[in-house]
Amino acid sequence: MSESAPLEWSIPAAVFAGIAVASVVCLPFLLRRLLLVNSGSQLTDGLRDRAPWPFRVSRNLTLELIRYVDRHLGARRRASLMRRLQVAGLHYAVTPAEIVVMGSLTSTATAIVLVMALWAHELLRPGVLLPTLLLVPIAYVYVELWLCDAGARRKRLIDRDFPFFLDVVVLSMKAGLAFPGAMEQATSQLPDGPMRQEMQRLLRDVRTGTGRGEALQQLAQRVRMASISNFVAVVAQADESGGSLTRVLYEQARQRRRERFQRAEKLANQAPVKLLFPLVAFLFPVTFIIIGFPLYEQLAGSGFFAR
Numbered sequence: 001m002s003e004s005a006p007l008e009w010s011i012p013a014a015v016f017a018g019i020a021v022a023s024v025v026c027l028p029f030l031l032r033r034l035l036l037v038n039s040g041s042q043l044t045d046g047l048r049d050r051a052p053w054p055f056r057v058s059r060n061l062t063l064e065l066i067r068y069v070d071r072h073l074g075a076r077r078r079a080s081l082m083r084r085l086q087v088a089g090l091h092y093a094v095t096p097a098e099i100v101v102m103g104s105l106t107s108t109a110t111a112i113v114l115v116m117a118l119w120a121h122e123l124l125r126p127g128v129l130l131p132t133l134l135l136v137p138i139a140y141v142y143v144e145l146w147l148c149d150a151g152a153r154r155k156r157l158i159d160r161d162f163p164f165f166l167d168v169v170v171l172s173m174k175a176g177l178a179f180p181g182a183m184e185q186a187t188s189q190l191p192d193g194p195m196r197q198e199m200q201r202l203l204r205d206v207r208t209g210t211g212r213g214e215a216l217q218q219l220a221q222r223v224r225m226a227s228i229s230n231f232v233a234v235v236a237q238a239d240e241s242g243g244s245l246t247r248v249l250y251e252q253a254r255q256r257r258r259e260r261f262q263r264a265e266k267l268a269n270q271a272p273v274k275l276l277f278p279l280v281a282f283l284f285p286v287t288f289i290i291i292g293f294p295l296y297e298q299l300a301g302s303g304f305f306a307r
Contacts, residue, residue, distance in 0.1 A: 049093040055102060062101055070097035084144070086222045087151035089194055103143040110139035154194045155225055161195035162227055163260060166253035173246045179235075180206070198223060213239065227256055 051059070059066065073096060081096035114132050118124045165186050172182035184203060190196040198219060205215040216232040234252055238245040 049090075051090070051093040051098075055094050055098055058102055058105055059098060062105070066095070066097050066101050069100050070095065073097055073100065081144075081147075083224070084147050084151060087154065087224050088147055089154050089197065089222075090147075090150070091222075099143060099147065103140045106143055107136045107140035111136045155223070157193050158195045158198070158223060158225060159227065159260070161190055161193060162231075163253055163256040165190060165195060165199070166231070166249055166256060170246060170250045170253055173249070179245055180212075227259070 050056075077100075078096045081099050082091060085091040085094060085096070085099070111133065114135065115124070115129070118129060118132060123129075168186035168189050169179075169182045172185045173179065177185060183199065187196060187199040187203060190199065201222075202215050202219050205218065206212055210218075213236055216235060220229045220232045231249075231252055234248050235245065237243070238248055
C-alpha cells in the first residue's frame with residue numbers, strides 16, 4: 001500500500017503541477033491584457049459607468065466573444081436583460097451580451113473545477129459525475145439571480161429615500177420655489193444612493209432638452225416601482241389639469257409614509273413566525289439536552305436503567 005500511494009496520486013499531482021506552471025507562465029500576458037485596453041474598448045468604456053470588477057476583467061479578456069454574442073443575441077432576450085439592468089441601475093455599465101458571457105464563463109469554470117475535484121479524489125464515475133454537473137446550469141443562472149437581487153436591493157433603497165424626497169419637494173414648494181427648483185433642492189438634500197442618482201439623471205435629461213413629462217416617463221420605466229409610477233402619473237395629471245401640485249405631492253408623501261409604516265408593521269408581525277423554525281430546530285434541543293443530561297446521570301448512577 002505504501003508503494004502504490006505515490007503512484008495513486010501521481011496523475012492528479014502532475015495535472016495540478018501543470019496547471020500551476022501554466023498559470024505562472026500566462027500571468028504576465030494576462031496582466032498585460034488587463035492593463036492594455038485597445039482603442040475600441042477604450043472608447044466604449046469612456047462613455048460607461050463603472051461596472052463591477054468581474055465584468056471589467058471579463059470585458060478585457062473576452063472582448064471578441066462579447067462582440068460576437070452582441071451581434072447574435074435575440075431581440076426578446078436583449079430586451080429582457082436590458083429591463084433587468086435598468087432596474088439594477090447597471091444599464092450604463094454592463095451590456096446584455098456581457099451578462100450572457102459572464103454566465104457562460106461562470107458555468108464553464110464551475111464545470112472545470114468540479115471535474116478536477118472529482119478526478120483528484122478518484123470519483124470520476126457517471127454515478128457521481130452526472131449529479132455533480134447539475135450545478136453547472138445553476139452557475140449559469142447565478143449571474144441573472146445576482147442581477148435580480150441587485151435590482152431588488154436598489155428598489156429597497158429607493159423606497160427608503162423616496163418619502164424624504166417628497167417631503168423636501170413639498171416644503172420647498174411651500175417656501176416659494178417652483179416645481180423644477182424644488183426638485184433640484186430635494187435632490188441636493190438626498191443621501192448618496194440610487195434615489196439621488198435617478199433624480200440627478202432626471203434633472204440632467206431635462207437640462208439637455210427632454211420634456212419634463214418624457215423624462216418622468218423614462219424615470220418610471222427605469223425604476224419600475226409603483227410609488228414612482230404614481231408620482232409620475234400625479235405630476236402629469238396636475239400639469240394637464242392645472243391643479244395644485246403642492247397638495248397632491250403632500251398627499252403622495254403621506255401615502256408613502258403610511259405604506260412604509262405598514263411594511264414595517266408587517267415585517268414585525270412576521271418575525272415570530274420566522275423565528276419559530278430556528279427555535280424548534282436549534283434552541284429547544286439544546287435546552288432539553290442541558291436539562292435532561294444531569295437527570296440521566298443521576299438515574300444512571302442510581303441504577304434505574306439496570307432494573
